[in-house]
Amino acid sequence: MxxxxxxxxxxxxxxxxxxxxxxxxxxxxxxxxxxxxxxxxxxxxxxxxxxxxxxxxxxxxxxxxxxxxxxxxxxxxxxxxxxxxxxxxxxxxxxxxxxxxxxxxxxxxxxxxxxxxxxxxxxxxxxxxxxxxxxxxxxxxxxxxxxxxxxxxxxxxxxxxxxxxxxxxxxxxxxxxxxxxxxxxxxxxxxxxxxxxxPRPETAGSERPTVSLATAKRLPAMFWVVVAIGSVLTLSRFSEAFLILRAQQLGLAIALVPVILVVMNVVYAVTAYPAGVWSDRFGRRGMLLAGVAALLAADIVLALSTNVAAALAGTALWGLHMGLTQGLLAALIADATPADLRGTAFGIFAFASGLTLLAASVIAGALWDAFGPQATFVAGAGFTALAMIGIALVPMKAQTPDAAG
Structure with missing residues (x-):
């Protein structure tokens, strides 16, 4: 791209x-x-x-x-x-x-x-x-x-x-x-x-978009590709609560549990802006693949962890994944969507991500209860690998003719 x-x-x-x-x-x-x-x-x-x-x-x-x-x-x-x-x-x-x-x-x-x-x-x-x-x-x-x-x-x-x-x-x-x-x-x-x-873009015309099948049909194929990629990544990622549970299981004191989210969000915050700049300069696909690779590494590290230090390393990789991908996915939605349908597009994307996160967390919890924490993160690695293959193979256009707005 x-x-x-x-x-x-x-x-x-x-x-x-x-x-x-x-x-x-x-x-x-x-x-x-x-x-x-x-x-x-x-x-x-x-x-x-x-x-x-x-x-x-x-x-x-x-x-x-x-x-x-x-x-x-x-x-x-x-x-x-x-x-x-x-x-x-x-x-x-x-x-x-x-x-x-x-x-x-x-x-x-x-x-x-x-x-x-x-x-x-x-x-x-x-x-x-x-x-x-x-x-x-x-x-x-x-x-x-x-x-x-x-x-x-x-x-x-x-x-x-x-x-x-x-x-x-x-x-x-x-x-x-x-x-x-x-x-x-x-x-x-x-x-x-x-x-x-x-000002409202002229491309919106006199007809206002409504919540309807006709409006959804106006959203280009590239938008639905991004929704699909985001949904598979959410299946790979599930809730951050499992990071906390994994660290606690490996010996992290309950009083120090907030450290997990702090580590993740510090790495997330530090990398999100540079990732956006790099995606503007060098293309979205490469940066997205780097972010997915970080998630794959995080899942593997968390599955194999035997101590709190390893769990913290996996959490940092998780935060790196978030920083490299979350703003980028939003930019891809904007790239792919007509200016007068951006609100609808972001709403659909958030709705799909929310549903998938719910399903992912249920699956992760069921695997944890049935087979242990390693199974949860191994399954996450499997979904991540599928997402990586999809990103590498699916064509990605930079933007639709009227997406610049």
Whole structure:
């Protein structure tokens, strides 16, 4: 997939709106992860919830976000207003945050998580489509890589802040939850005041896209190829919870369990932007293959690990895979999709990925229970090898004629 030369792939060349969206993601992730890192323990210890209740809350929250994504993306195409929906989504998440420290029972926590995840579902696809709308095609990989990198910084800063604040406040959950409200509202104000939406592209014409079979048929074959590749990679990857379980099984102390996600997200954050730049300069396929190779190596290392150090090495490779592929997959969606259907495309991709992640985690858990952890990661390696073969063999066009927008 040859790419046009990149004259402005440095950080200074990234549009200001993309920077703003990256910091919106960073602050919201800091807020969310500060709460989510502590919430399961708070539910059980502070509110006396059962493990079944914890599973129910998390399950319904993630399922809600997954379902909403596909409709919010299509709605952003129909309205021609990405920022409005993204701001509504971030606003819902921000205004849900104070419910956590104010909650006096399990019902309030369920409501807060429900609102928060609806907000995540509403904002995801319109935000990604907005990044594509704001960015010239020649630096699209860099733009998505930067946003993903900033988002992932929040994913490891949040838990670290939660740990530090719990130590400083003598394990005062409520105080930490109140502090987490602050970055959520910073994110909301940033998207409202620091992001400007470009004009609706003329290619959209007078007919507005709708959620229909006819609209889906307008999405090119290359889009569905990317969806298929992303789905197989998700089957290979399953939930990061299995990384934590593997490290714990190999002897990692429970108090140090957050280190696993910190290691993964640090590597993820450091590599996401350079991976995007390299994909702009040298092509998407090669970078995607490198990312898949990193996942294959991670699965093999985690399957063969006999100590915590090896599990940490496998986790770092997992983070490398995420950094090399996640922003790149978003750039591929933007490359392949007509400008007026980007919201729909990102919504479908997120929906397919969510369904596949659910299936992958169930399969991984079943293999773990039946045959042990090695079987889970060996199966992941098998799916990864299939994805690698598919990426190497399937033709990939750089973009459709009207995808540049």
């Amino acid at each position: 040859p790419r046009e030369p990149v004259a402005s792939s440095s950080l200074k060349g990234i549009p200001r709106g993309v920077w703003a969206l990256g910091f919106v993601s960073l602050f919201m992730d800091v807020s969310s992860e500060m709460i989510h890192a502590l919430l399961p323990v708070y539910l059980v210890v502070g509110l006396g919830a059962s493990m079944v209740a914890v599973g129910f809350i998390e399950g319904i929250a993630e399922a809600t976000a997954m379902i909403v994504r596909i409709f919010s993306g299509a709605l952003s195409d129909w309205l021609g207003k990405r920022k409005l929906l993204a701001a509504i989504g971030y606003g819902m998440a921000a205004f849900a945050k104070p419910i956590f420290p104010l909650a006096t029972g399990l019902g309030w926590i369920v409501a807060a998580r429900f609102i928060d995840r609806i907000g995540k579902g509403v904002r995801g696809a319109p935000r990604d489509a907005l990044v594509a709308d704001l960015t010239p095609p020649a630096i699209r990989g860099a733009a998505f890589g930067l946003r993903q990198s900033l988002d992932t910084v929040g994913a490891f800063v949040g838990p670290l802040l939660a740990i530090a604040l719990m130590a400083l406040t003598a394990s005062n959950f409520i105080a930490v939850f109140w502090i987490a409200v602050i970055p959520a509202f910073i994110a909301f104000f940033l998207i409202v005041f620091a992001v400007r939406e470009p």
